[in-house]
Amino acid sequence: MGHKYDPGDARRRRLLSRRLHEIEERLETVERRADRLENTLQGVVREATxxxxxxxxxxxxxxxxxxxxxxxxxxxxxxxxx
Ligand SMILES: [Zn+2]
Structure with missing residues (x-):
């Protein structure tokens, strides 16, 4: 039972790895935004007695x-x- 070469399979894998890369980039953007908002909020709360x-x-x-x-x-x- 050797692995049969399947061009459709390779294409799907490329597509998946590209989507994964896109999701990683979006996650990084969202994390940066959340950190920025949290820092800002903590600063605002420190100002507000x-x-x-x-x-x-x-x-x-x-x-x-x-x-x-x-x-x-x-x-x-x-x-x-x-
Ligand atoms: Zn609530």
């Missing part, structure tokens, strides 16, 4: 914001007094 950040909200869409006696999510309805 009455605001701090909590962990991720259960909705998964945002971090929680802590302000005065309230912890809340800017994306969903979650809000709690502490």
């Amino acid at each position: 009455s605001v701090s950040l909590g962990g991720p909200c259960r909705c998964g869409e945002s971090l929680l914001i802590v302000r005065r006696q309230t912890i809340y999510c800017p994306q969903c309805q979650y809000r709690r007094t502490i």
